Amino acid sequence: MIAAADTAWQVVAASKPSVNHRKGHNEDAWLACSRLxxxxxxxxxxxxxxxxxxxxxxxxxxxxxxxxxxxxxLPFGEPWHERLLTLLxxxxxxxxxxxxxxxxxxxxxxxxxxxxxxxxxxxxTLQLGDGAIVVRHRDGLLERPLQPVRGRHASETxxxxxxxxxxxxxxxxxxxxxLVGVALLTDGLEPVATSVATGAPHDPFFSPLFAFAGGDAPxxxxxxxxAFLDTPDLNERTQDDKTLILAVRS
Amino acid sequence: xxxxxxxxxxxxxxxxIPEAGTPAETDRGPFHAPPxxxxxxxxxxxxxxxxxxxxxDLVQLAENPDPRAPCLLLLDTSASMSGEPIRxxxxxxxxxxxxxxxxxxxRRRVEVAVVGFGNGGVRTVQNFITVEQWDPQELRAGGSTxxxxxxxxxxxxxxxxxxxxxxxxxxxxxPWLLLITDGEPTDSWEDSARAAQxxxxxxxxLFFVVGVERANMEKIGRIAPAxxxxxxxxxxxxxxxxLWLSQSQQAVSHSRVxxxxxxxxxxxxxxxx
Numbered sequence: 089m090i091a092a093a094d095t096a097w098q099v100v101a102a103s104k105p106s107v108n109h110r111k112g113h114n115e116d117a118w119l120a121c122s123r124l125x126x127x128x129x130x131x132x133x134x135x136x137x138x139x140x141x142x143x144x145x146x147x148x149x150x151x152x153x154x155x156x157x158x159x160x161x162l163p164f165g166e167p168w169h170e171r172l173l174t175l176l177x178x179x180x181x182x183x184x185x186x187x188x189x190x191x192x193x194x195x196x197x198x199x200x201x202x203x204x205x206x207x208x209x210x211x212x213t214l215q216l217g218d219g220a221i222v223v224r225h226r227d228g229l230l231e232r233p234l235q236p237v238r239g240r241h242a243s244e245t246x247x248x249x250x251x252x253x254x255x256x257x258x259x260x261x262x263x264x265x266x267l268v269g270v271a272l273l274t275d276g277l278e279p280v281a282t283s284v285a286t287g288a289p290h291d292p293f294f295s296p297l298f299a300f301a302g303g304d305a306p307x308x309x310x311x312x313x314x315a316f317l318d319t320p321d322l323n324e325r326t327q328d329d330k331t332l333i334l335a336v337r338s
Numbered sequence: 339x340x341x342x343x344x345x346x347x348x349x350x351x352x353x354x355i356p357e358a359g360t361p362a363e364t365d366r367g368p369f370h371a372p373p374x375x376x377x378x379x380x381x382x383x384x385x386x387x388x389x390x391x392x393x394x395d396l397v398q399l400a401e402n403p404d405p406r407a408p409c410l411l412l413l414d415t416s417a418s419m420s421g422e423p424i425r426x427x428x429x430x431x432x433x434x435x436x437x438x439x440x441x442x443x444x445r446r447r448v449e450v451a452v453v454g455f456g457n458g459g460v461r462t463v464q465n466f467i468t469v470e471q472w473d474p475q476e477l478r479a480g481g482s483t484x485x486x487x488x489x490x491x492x493x494x495x496x497x498x499x500x501x502x503x504x505x506x507x508x509x510x511x512x513p514w515l516l517l518i519t520d521g522e523p524t525d526s527w528e529d530s531a532r533a534a535q536x537x538x539x540x541x542x543x544l545f546f547v548v549g550v551e552r553a554n555m556e557k558i559g560r561i562a563p564a565x566x567x568x569x570x571x572x573x574x575x576x577x578x579x580x581l582w583l584s585q586s587q588q589a590v591s592h593s594r595v596x597x598x599x600x601x602x603x604x605x606x607x608x609x610x611x
Contacts, residue, residue, distance in 0.1 A: 138598040195598070218594070245594055275594065280399040285507030290400035300393050316394045325399060327443055327592050 102314035117146035224269030276328030301334035405509035416456030420479035430576030455488035486527030520550035569607035
């Protein structure tokens with residue numbers, strides 16, 4: 089369901105479940121939408137493999153994030169940080185409430201959340217948990233606005249429902265005028281899209297994909313991207329659900 | 339205020355917040371309504387197939403080393419293990435290797451080290467190596483039970499390995515330390531046991547203690563961390579023990595670094611009820 093959008097961006101996106109996922113269905117969720125003021129909202133959530141309602145959690149998280157951004161004016165500059173954290177608080181409350189209503193534990197609804205809003209002048213992004221957001225500058229340079237938290241096993245993935253989620257959330261705001269592409273991906277794609285040692289985006293991965301996403305017929309391209317995410321070559325390198333959103337300036 | 343209704347550009351399915359009271363208990367709750375099937379534009383697919391495939395063919399995947407799941411086996415090879423027990427243990431190790439090899443991902447990620455204590459004191463039979471490259475050596479029984487010294491050696495090996503991972507920028511799962519013993523330690527083990535328990539408490543490793551046959555379970559109970567009491571092997575079911583270890587390591591190596599994990603049920607141990 090990809091409608092012609094009244095925004096300056098074209099979106100191509102797909103999500104595929106892991107080949108040998110023990111649960112057999114996709115625990116990633118993603119969403120791309122635009123506001124009437126032509127702002128672009130992109131969201132990705134990855135339900136924790138150990139969470140009982142992982143796929144419901146990720147879907148709920150992106151839906152709630154969208155709803156919390158749907159109305160009202162968007163901030164500019166510094167106030168973005170507070171707005172994004174307030175939004176995270178809202179998503180967290182929803183998930184915790186949902187868990188409590190089902191007589192479950194908070195961890196039943198554990199999910200990561202990666203959110204990006206592109207207004208006419210700025211790109212604001214929020215990340216909690218793993219996954220990556222990569223932006224492409226007009227000169228072709230790739231950049232991660234939020235550096236990955238890397239290191240040892242003890243640095244546990246923090247989920248939206250975890251204690252300390254608010255402290256672990258990271259936000260960034262940068263000028264959007266020179267940006268021509270934005271990519272959001274879940275951790276299932278991190279081993280093939282970034283260098284694990286340095287966290288740097290892998291240029292031979294992103295450049296052809298951004299070029300691909302800029303072509304005509306985004307619906308068809310989304311389907312092609314889905315087929316690409318399910319190729320044996322890629323499945324051999326990753327064991328998680330894979331979700332990729334590519335937005336390019338049209 | 340004028341409502342700024344958003345418009346979905348792209349979504350795999352309709353995500354709506356359920357009305358209060360809508361059941362959402364199961365994983366296949368209201369968010370799983372399948373999207374309506376898109377009209378098949380097969381003509382387009384065939385028309386563009388050649389061009390598009392080549393376009394996405396340009397995408398090159400990054401080459402990244404796999405995260406590692408270190409697993410250290412501290413095995414009692416003292417005189418009391420001679421005969422049937424050591425034979426069963428050796429068989430168990432071979433079975434472990436075979437079972438992990440059946441999992442393409444686990445055999446690249448799981449790293450094994452074997453430290454034997456008994457015959458010839460403490461011996462690092464095998465330093466850390468991926469299961470893919472590992473060739474299990476046959477262990478021989480004999481000598482005393484220097485368990486304390488063996489634990490010390492094991493912890494040092496683990497620390498060195500973790501330092502190596504950090505230097506190489508490799509991600510790694512929480513290491514496992516599996517101690518299998520059948521007898522009384524013949525050296526002082528208190529300090530090294532405490533060191534291992536502390537490391538376990540700091541989430542630096544997972545410390546499992548398994549007693550075999552005549553093992554002094556009371557003493558072994560003091561070696562094991564309080565929250566993970568020692569397990570007593572049923573008879574000589576090393577095969578089942580190592581299959582469990584293999585299944586657990588496969589589950590670990592498929593998980594996300596840092597995520598919680600449910601281990602397969604333990605069928606090989608006597609459990610007090």
